[in-house]
């Protein structure tokens with residue numbers, strides 16, 4: 231076996247998996263204000279950005295050959311109806327319009343996350359009804375708000391809408407809303423099998439979206455369930471999802487591989503905040519080689535079968551790959 235490992239040209243010749251800047255998507259967190267660039271303490275090198283700063287960031291991302299952006303928003307204020315998510319002047323809608331006017335937009339796929347948790351006062355991904363101490367995240371009443379959100383984001387310029395809420399039937403509801411609005415060409419990237427995971431922790435600081443009570447286990451998937459994940463994906467594809475996004479990535483590489491073997495649609499994976507933060511914690515202590523571990527973490531996700539990866543390492547990796 232060692233004959234083919236002797237030199238870098240030989241190794242390159244027989245390399246099975248590639249990693250390119252064009253495989254990567256960079257998540258951005260948009261916040262109100264001007265000239266705001268606020269670092270997220272648990273995610274070194276990741277910032278909440280006001281729209282003017284986000285446009286500058288997009289230009290850098292485009293110049294590195296990265297495929298696109300995945301946009302999240304931190305609204306001015308929150309309420310029970312997640313008004314900031316579907317408001318025509320919501321933070322992401324404003325951001326999309328500004329980004330569309332920039333030169334960077336021609337080189338980037340602008341993806342908009344569709345969820346309510348960043349915009350609801352309670353921090354859940356759907357509408358909540360409370361019955362005494364008990365509460366329920368209602369499915370069907372959430373669909374209308376999610377569909378409205380997706381249509382509004384598409385109107386503002388999203389090239390792709392990416393529902394991450396995990397309500398049942400949201401893909402069908404969003405497809406219908408997009409079609410009714412004449413957005414027949416807007417694809418849906420569904421976070422089809424999103425697991426309830428401890429690895430989302432740092433994101434909740436970044437997007438200010440921690441639930442104020444309870445947790446998300448009544449709608450996100452149980453980490454123990456692989457067959458159920460295939461079922462979730464199948465249902466989303468039947469409802470009209472064009473692509474699927476697997477989340478988290480590293481602790482669920484087997485799920486990515488199983489989906490790859492079973493479904494022919496494009497598959498993305500989200501290397502989530504906790505994956506990024508724990509690697510950074512090890513870099514800070516000098517326990518891992520930053521450059522090699524960054525690329526290896528991404529290569530593993532590609533090898534498992536992901537066509538593209540949403541990752542906070544996108545800019546670092548693109549520089550290393552240049």
Ligand SMILES: [Zn+2]
Pocket residue numbers: 345346347348354355394395
């Ligand atoms: Zn959510």
